[in-house]
Amino acid sequence: MSRYLYGIDFGTTNSAISIYDSEQDAIVQTISVPSILYFPSKQEAGKPLISFVGHEAIEQYLADGMSGRFMKSIKRVLPISSFTHTHVLNKKMTAPDLVALILIHLKAKADAFIGQECTKAIIGRPVFFDENNPERDQLAQKRLAQAAELAGITEYKFQYEPIAAAFTYERDILHNERVLVADLGGGTTDFTLMNLSPKAKGILNREQDILKTSGIYIGGDAFDSSFMWERGTPHFGRGLLYQSMPGKHLEVPLPLFHNITTWEKMNFFNSNRIRNEIEGFYFFSNKHPKLKNLLTLIENNLGYQVFRQIEQTKIALSIADEATFQFNRLGIEIDEPSTLPDYETIIARDLKKIADCLDGFVAESGEHLNSLDTIFLTGGTSMVRPVKALFEHKFPSVKLQSGDNFISVAKGLAYSGYLFHG
Numbered sequence: 001m002s003r004y005l006y007g008i009d010f011g012t013t014n015s016a017i018s019i020y021d022s023e024q025d026a027i028v029q030t031i032s033v034p035s036i037l038y039f040p041s042k043q044e045a046g047k048p049l050i051s052f053v054g055h056e057a058i059e060q061y062l063a064d065g066m067s068g069r070f071m072k073s074i075k076r077v078l079p080i081s082s083f084t085h086t087h088v089l090n091k092k093m094t095a096p097d098l099v100a101l102i103l104i105h106l107k108a109k110a111d112a113f114i115g116q117e118c119t120k121a122i123i124g125r126p127v128f129f130d131e132n133n134p135e136r137d138q139l140a141q142k143r144l145a146q147a148a149e150l151a152g153i154t155e156y157k158f159q160y161e162p163i164a165a166a167f168t169y170e171r172d173i174l175h176n177e178r179v180l181v182a183d184l185g186g187g188t189t190d191f192t193l194m195n196l197s198p199k200a201k202g203i204l205n206r207e208q209d210i211l212k213t214s215g216i217y218i219g220g221d222a223f224d225s226s227f228m229w230e231r232g233t234p235h236f237g238r239g240l241l242y243q244s245m246p247g248k249h250l251e252v253p254l255p256l257f258h259n260i261t262t263w264e265k266m267n268f269f270n271s272n273r274i275r276n277e278i279e280g281f282y283f284f285s286n287k288h289p290k291l292k293n294l295l296t297l298i299e300n301n302l303g304y305q306v307f308r309q310i311e312q313t314k315i316a317l318s319i320a321d322e323a324t325f326q327f328n329r330l331g332i333e334i335d336e337p338s339t340l341p342d343y344e345t346i347i348a349r350d351l352k353k354i355a356d357c358l359d360g361f362v363a364e365s366g367e368h369l370n371s372l373d374t375i376f377l378t379g380g381t382s383m384v385r386p387v388k389a390l391f392e393h394k395f396p397s398v399k400l401q402s403g404d405n406f407i408s409v410a411k412g413l414a415y416s417g418y419l420f421h422g
Ligand SMILES: Nc1ncnc2c1ncn2[C@@H]1O[C@H](COP(=O)(O)OP(=O)(O)OP(=O)(O)O)[C@@H](O)[C@H]1O
Pocket: 010, 011, 012, 013, 014, 015, 075, 184, 185, 186, 187, 188, 189, 219, 220, 221, 311, 314, 315, 318, 378, 379, 380, 381, 382, 383, 384, 405, 406
């Protein structure tokens, strides 16, 4: 029996693998990569597809002048039953095929680190892949299991991501604590209420310590979409009029702009039909420069770079009170200063969804929350200040802890080996 166990956190934005060594009872390494795939367009016929993962995918995509297929947020397609496959350069790729490429990459790095192959893993999943539809939720987990098998993981169990984060936090505590863990990621927000103990690490069954879990399918990527809608789309023609017939002016249809509020949608938006449609609006708006921007954006695949700037603005606002969304390329010139209160207004609807989920969680937890000691915030989106403020306002007298934002889940998964003994 191998002394190692992997914890695998396949995230919407970032994925990580943690290596647990049972002989040392410790995590010996955690490796993380952005959950990004890139397939160059120049590939030899009949040969296996060449793909790049993570930072290498970003670098190669930019070096190739943003041609080829670039994919982000693949976790989002897991619960979508209508997504059966996509063609990548004539090769049919299912959701498990795509996810497997990221898992293969992580596993190869971890195997290289320990100098042997390890085929046993605890795999993370959000509390809900889809909070309204159990079938879609099951489909997502099934696809993730298929991906793990394709990646050569033969023995695996699933664990909720926020429970895993709680186990990581548990390793640092000195006294028994009742903890609310909030894992705020790119695509999902998850809550868990747990009793933690510094003495609990050897205990095989933790079921009675997990008091409540809940989650919602929204995260920091939604903030970026809202920002794109409010501060980005006006630069690409939202709100403009075009002449639909002599003397009659109509607004350029809004669905056009909904399609550029997520990077992924924009990636699938570059068809001849769409380009012709936009060219029509451009022509009948007297060649308005903002619609020219939209054509430039679509034709040159600039979506990823625009969203990167939007994310940078969000990250800057996590520490500064003001930041500017800037994008200057191929004639598109955006310079949008934004303050923290502005940002809070832009993401208000998304924040409310998170706040409502937290309220529901609090109501359902009832008395269990009376003796809450700590709130442990983790995940990249926990660094967004209005998000942190939600917890401060709701629990003014409870201690807030944070840390290990991008690896706490993977580490806690690797600490979840007890699941194999249950
Ligand atoms: N400094 C920061 N301030 C604010 N947001 C940040 C910061 N750094 C990263 N983010 C955001 O955090 C999110 C990614 O967080 P994380 O890596 O925890 O998610 P994930 O695990 O990939 O997603 P999920 O758990 O939802 O599947 C992204 O939306 C990213 O823009």
